[in-house]
Amino acid sequence: MTLYPVSDDVLFAPGGRVVIRTYxxxxxxxxxxxxxxxxxRTWVTGVRxxxxxxxxxxxxxxxxxxxxxxxxxxxxxxxxxxxxPGEPAPAAxxxxxxxxx
Numbered sequence: 001m002t003l004y005p006v007s008d009d010v011l012f013a014p015g016g017r018v019v020i021r022t023y024x025x026x027x028x029x030x031x032x033x034x035x036x037x038x039x040x041r042t043w044v045t046g047v048r049x050x051x052x053x054x055x056x057x058x059x060x061x062x063x064x065x066x067x068x069x070x071x072x073x074x075x076x077x078x079x080x081x082x083x084x085p086g087e088p089a090p091a092a093x094x095x096x097x098x099x100x101x
Contacts (some may be wrong), residue, residue: 002026004038007066011073018046018073022066042066054080
């Protein structure tokens with residue numbers, strides 16, 4: 001597996017820090033040398049002790065999604081929805097969505 005960094009950010013909030021990381025993930029190439037497709041993920045750790053993540057299909061979508069997650073965490077935008085059709089919503093069960101305070 002190969003990781004391709006897109007963006008890393010850290011927010012400091014009362015009670016701790018929140019880390020937002022977006023990166024591309026590719027499996028090893030096929031035996032015939034065909035490169036594996038890259039999928040992108042945004043991971044957020046430090047939010048109410050539960051990690052949250054989003055999946056993106058393309059680099060630009062991941063870049064915009066990363067920015068959208070930061071906007072949501074700082075209370076300046078809505079919570080990003082799932083980017084990949086059929087993906088569950090990123091909020092952990094029983095945890096209300098909202099900005100980091």
